Amino acid sequence: MHIELRDQCFDPWAEITGFRDRMLSPGQYGACAVFVGTMRDYNDGDRVRSMYLEHYPGMTEKQLESLVDASCETNNLMEALVVHRVGSVNPGEDIVLVAVWSAHRKASFDACREIMEALKSTAPFWKKETLDDQSGDRWVHRNTPGS
Amino acid sequence: MTINVRFFASLRERIGVARTEIEADSVNDVRDVWLAVSHQPVDEEMLVALNRNYASLDHTVTDGDEVAFFPPVTGG
Numbered sequence: 001m002h003i004e005l006r007d008q009c010f011d012p013w014a015e016i017t018g019f020r021d022r023m024l025s026p027g028q029y030g031a032c033a034v035f036v037g038t039m040r041d042y043n044d045g046d047r048v049r050s051m052y053l054e055h056y057p058g059m060t061e062k063q064l065e066s067l068v069d070a071s072c073e074t075n076n077l078m079e080a081l082v083v084h085r086v087g088s089v090n091p092g093e094d095i096v097l098v099a100v101w102s103a104h105r106k107a108s109f110d111a112c113r114e115i116m117e118a119l120k121s122t123a124p125f126w127k128k129e130t131l132d133d134q135s136g137d138r139w140v141h142r143n144t145p146g147s
Numbered sequence: 148m149t150i151n152v153r154f155f156a157s158l159r160e161r162i163g164v165a166r167t168e169i170e171a172d173s174v175n176d177v178r179d180v181w182l183a184v185s186h187q188p189v190d191e192e193m194l195v196a197l198n199r200n201y202a203s204l205d206h207t208v209t210d211g212d213e214v215a216f217f218p219p220v221t222g223g
Contacts, residue, residue: 037223053222054155054156055222056153056155056196056199056215056217058199059196059199059200059215062199062200063201084222084223095222095223096222096223116223119222119223120220120222120223121220122201122220123220123222123223124155124194124196124217124220124222125220125221125222125223126155126156126157126217126218126220126221126222127221127222128156139156139157139218139221140221141218141219141221142219142221143220143221143222143223
């Protein structure tokens with residue numbers, strides 16, 4: 001299991017293959033499920049120029065570790081990788097990566113969604129958007145439902 | 148008793164500080180800490196952490212605790 005916060009752009013696909021090659025052996029796993037969340041240039045009917053992701057250092061990592069650990073246990077995962085941006089983010093940049101590995105597809109599908117939904121509802125991150133129309137900054141008040 | 152208090156995101160902006168400290172022997176739980184530092188009624192949507200774990204307003208606080216108040220989270 002690996003959790004990481006990044007203040008720079010990252011390539012999720014390179015992260016996945018790099019992590020897999022380091023942590024898993026060929027033939028060991030039979031499934032991998034991946035979720036990548038990317039910043040849009042629009043939200044709630046407005047054009048968004050950029051975003052700032054605030055977090056609670058110490059608690060954010062702790063909460064992510066706890067929820068990934070619980071999902072690994074429940075779904076009998078072989079490995080899990082979570083990378084999340086903090087700080088300034090621009091449209092088109094990836095914000096979050098969740099990748100999980102298991103013997104069969106059900107565990108990977110279930111765990112990937114479970115981790116992502118738990119992250120969305122409990123990990124202490126807050127988004128502040130800067131709009132294109134010079135009207136200033138605004139906090140995103142809540143996440144959209146995942147199902 | 149010293150309690151370290153932190154605020155995040157829109158709540159930090161509303162209160163006007165990121166962190167503060169209170170010295171009070173009359174504080175028993177997280178709700179008392181909120182009232183002592185904010186002088187505002189409890190916000191129904193507000194989330195609370197005690198020593199970096201989610202907690203409720205009824206959680207008892209002790210000397211040296213870190214209490215954080217923040218709005219609903221919006222990561223991912």
